[in-house]
Amino acid sequence: MDSDEHDEYGRITEDLGIRARMVEKRLRKGEGLAAEISPPLSYPEGDFRGKRVLLGWGSSFGALREAVDLLNSRGGNYGLLHFSELWPLRTPELERAFAEAEEVIAVEANATGQFARLVSQVTGLRVSRAVGRYDGRPFTPEWVAEEVSR
Amino acid sequence: MSAERYLARVPMAWCPGCGNFSIREALAAALDGLGIPPHRVVLVTGIGQAAKMVHYMEVNGFDGLHGRTLAAAAGVKIANRGLVVIAESGDGDIYGEGGNHLLHNIRRNLDITLIVHDNRVYGLTKGQASPTSELGFKTKVQTFGVISEPLRPLALALALGCGFVAQAFSGYRGHAAEVIARAIRHRGLSLVNMLHPCPSWNRVNTFAWYKENTFRLEGTPRDRLEALRLVLTGERLPLGVLYEEEKPSFEDRHPIIRGEPLALRPLRRPEDLSPLLSELA
Numbered sequence: 001m002d003s004d005e006h007d008e009y010g011r012i013t014e015d016l017g018i019r020a021r022m023v024e025k026r027l028r029k030g031e032g033l034a035a036e037i038s039p040p041l042s043y044p045e046g047d048f049r050g051k052r053v054l055l056g057w058g059s060s061f062g063a064l065r066e067a068v069d070l071l072n073s074r075g076g077n078y079g080l081l082h083f084s085e086l087w088p089l090r091t092p093e094l095e096r097a098f099a100e101a102e103e104v105i106a107v108e109a110n111a112t113g114q115f116a117r118l119v120s121q122v123t124g125l126r127v128s129r130a131v132g133r134y135d136g137r138p139f140t141p142e143w144v145a146e147e148v149s150r
Numbered sequence: 151m152s153a154e155r156y157l158a159r160v161p162m163a164w165c166p167g168c169g170n171f172s173i174r175e176a177l178a179a180a181l182d183g184l185g186i187p188p189h190r191v192v193l194v195t196g197i198g199q200a201a202k203m204v205h206y207m208e209v210n211g212f213d214g215l216h217g218r219t220l221a222a223a224a225g226v227k228i229a230n231r232g233l234v235v236i237a238e239s240g241d242g243d244i245y246g247e248g249g250n251h252l253l254h255n256i257r258r259n260l261d262i263t264l265i266v267h268d269n270r271v272y273g274l275t276k277g278q279a280s281p282t283s284e285l286g287f288k289t290k291v292q293t294f295g296v297i298s299e300p301l302r303p304l305a306l307a308l309a310l311g312c313g314f315v316a317q318a319f320s321g322y323r324g325h326a327a328e329v330i331a332r333a334i335r336h337r338g339l340s341l342v343n344m345l346h347p348c349p350s351w352n353r354v355n356t357f358a359w360y361k362e363n364t365f366r367l368e369g370t371p372r373d374r375l376e377a378l379r380l381v382l383t384g385e386r387l388p389l390g391v392l393y394e395e396e397k398p399s400f401e402d403r404h405p406i407i408r409g410e411p412l413a414l415r416p417l418r419r420p421e422d423l424s425p426l427l428s429e430l431a
Contacts, residue, residue, distance in 0.1 A: 003197075003274075004163075011158070011160060011205045012163075012202060012205045012213075013161075014161075014163055
């Protein structure tokens with residue numbers, strides 16, 4: 001570990017050419033990572049035509065899925081697109097969801113819609129709104145259903 | 151053989167006049183003098199100008215995280231106590247970032263030689279005060295001068311009961327090599343505080359300043375208290391071995407690590423673990 005670049009023997013170097021080639025080599029690893037990263041889960045299965053789609057990530061999955069069931073049992077037409085791995089960001093499912101859905105609503109445990117911003121930065125796609133919980137408590141299905149249908 | 155075989159033939163990024171060049175040669179001379187072949191040495195460093203040493207030597211090496219030099223070195227020694235493990239980094243890395251590792255590895259007393267390049271300034275990051283900078287030392291950050299008391303590494307090590315405490319100066323390369331060799335021979339954690347000038351960032355503690363403000367010890371102080379008195383009250387900085395005491399190392403005391411190096415023992419087959427697992431059932 002060092003702030004310097006290293007050569008193929010692991011020795012530090014200040015050689016500009018080696019530095020540039022090492023940066024390019026590390027960037028190429030991103031391609032391999034992108035090829036094996038987990039795709040997001042869609043719920044319910046099938047397409048999102050006519051649905052309002054909640055966009056979530058991480059440990060919120062269970063609460064968001066139950067919130068979708070709750071909203072649909074009350075006559076809504078909701079779906080969920082949930083990411084467990086965020087980077088490199090997988091885009092095909094996002095593009096499909098945005099194309100099919102009535103609207104896409106980010107639901108995140110932060111105040112600024114961080115993942116929605118990342119999606120927008122990479123794909124140019126913008127959620128219609130971002131619902132954030134930032135009072136320090138975890139999501140519950142009831143909380144999400146109420147905030148989303150507000 | 152010659153000391154040359156320990157020196158990697160690579161471009162070195164230290165400034166002209168840096169004390170690190172002499173320390174590198176002193177280390178090579180010490181290893182050569184002891185006749186330890188390069189493949190039996192593991193040099194572990196951290197972050198900083200001193201920590202570049204691992205890249206400039208032709209021995210096994212591990213360049214660890216900032217302040218974690220001793221943690222990585224301890225891991226190496228525990229895994230294979232048959233190797234000669236040398237931990238080497240600067241006053242910032244060992245006395246600042248790695249202060250806690252220093253305290254507890256002195257207590258642990260693994261057989262590791264710790265060489266700390268002490269130039270009283272942060273060189274890699276361009277001249278901020280280090281833990282050993284004197285009160286009043288002015289830098290581009292400490293513009294009114296340092297307002298914290300300097301760390302006294304030798305007094306600290308003596309107070310903790312370190313079994314080998316020494317100091318050398320890069321300007322006396324032959325003497326530095328002798329001190330390093332004695333530190334390597336000592337069983338247990340041995341500290342060598344290696345004074346050296348930083349011609350780029352420390353214009354106070356220069357080569358001439360060290361020549362004037364150090365003196366060569368004649369013999370070794372009679373006990374720990376005399377050594378402590380010397381480092382706490384002396385006007386000039388003593389060079390040489392201040393204290394040495396033979397005592398059991400971590401490897402001697404540890405019921406598992408004692409004996410053959412872990413790395414050389416045959417691995418247990420998973421099915422052999424069943425008696426152990428049944429104890430937990």
